[in-house]
Amino acid sequence: MTTMARETATSAVPARPAATGQDPDPVRPAGAGVAPGAGAASRAGEIRRHELATFLRSRRERITPEQVQLPRGRRRRTPGLRREEVAQLSAVGVTWYTWIEQGRDIQVSEQVLDALARTLLLDTSERAHLFQLAGAVDPTPAAQCAVITPALRQVLTQLEPVPACIQNSRYDILAYNRTYARLMMRDLDTVPPADRNCVLLAYTNAEWRASIVLLDETTRLMAAKLRASMAGHLGEPAWKTLLKRLRAESAEFRENWDRYEVAATRGKTKKFANPYVGLVTVDHTDLWLAPDLGARMVTYPPHDEESRERLEKLHAIVLEAEAEAEAEARAENEDRAGARSRVEAAGAV
Structure with a gap:
């Protein structure tokens, strides 16, 4: 009885597949258990993070220290601002900002994006592009309205x-x-x-x-x-x-x-x-x-x-x-002008 119980318990544990390089479950098709489109979504996210990193780097390199009231210094070899300067001005950790520019898979908050947009002096179109690349919604009222030209x-x-x-x-x-x-x-x-x-x-x-x-x-x-x-x-x-x-x-x-x-x-x-x-x-x-x-x-x-x-x-x-x-407005203006003229004439007498 003891032996049978032990054998039953052992058989309930699935054996590990042999290291043959073959699919351990030949009945299940390859990729089963993975959500449809997950691979494409992952690639799209990777591309977007890369674009975000490149965009931030390009905007950082075009801003001079003088534009944000920072001293240039003598040993500045980086065009534009350094990463640590952007992080400091945006009240963001240097490591965190570095990860963003490296295209790491991290979630960037709307507050951080807003701070970066201000630090990098982004215009309306650039700001919208930044939020779009980050997959976030710009909370500012101006971003919610079309510009009536x-x-x-x-x-x-x-x-x-x-x-x-x-x-x-x-x-x-x-x-x-x-x-x-x-x-x-x-x-x-x-x-x-x-x-x-x-x-x-x-x-x-x-x-x-x-x-x-x-x-x-x-x-x-x-x-x-x-x-x-x-x-x-x-x-x-x-x-x-x-x-x-x-x-x-x-x-x-x-x-x-x-x-x-x-x-x-x-x-x-x-x-x-x-x-x-x-x-x-x-x-x-x-x-x-x-x-x-x-x-x-x-x-x-x-x-x-x-x-x-x-x-x-x-x-x-x-x-x-x-x-x-318009005719009424003109008549009122003429009446006011006439009244002023009469007052001025009376004062001159």
């Missing part, structure tokens, strides 16, 4: 009477033309910049909501699109703030958000009850400006001839209102 504003104006705006992935309205400002309400300019968010307006602004013909369908879809877009920004302060505000101010949003539906951004025919010209049917079209940031130009070309005529009429109303406002 004068050229983009000119494009928005040239598109009139077609309503158009520029939005980011959070559906913040960053810029817009005059017909867009009056498409879904009497004047978007009256809305504080912090409230110019399509999702927020669709759920909380009575005038904006009144213009949406298919309101229930639209608000439910917008919650699904916001959830899909937010997947790439979990934990970011601006997104958390928007979500918290929407949940606090709209029971309808809470209900739709808790459905856990997702939807992609795509073109669609939309109908708006415009307060100036009545029903307008348009085709929602996106022109992506910076896919990594979600920035896009949204345009609403007319879907039919009647809508085209109504958008032209809306544009004419806008231009007429602007002309009247």
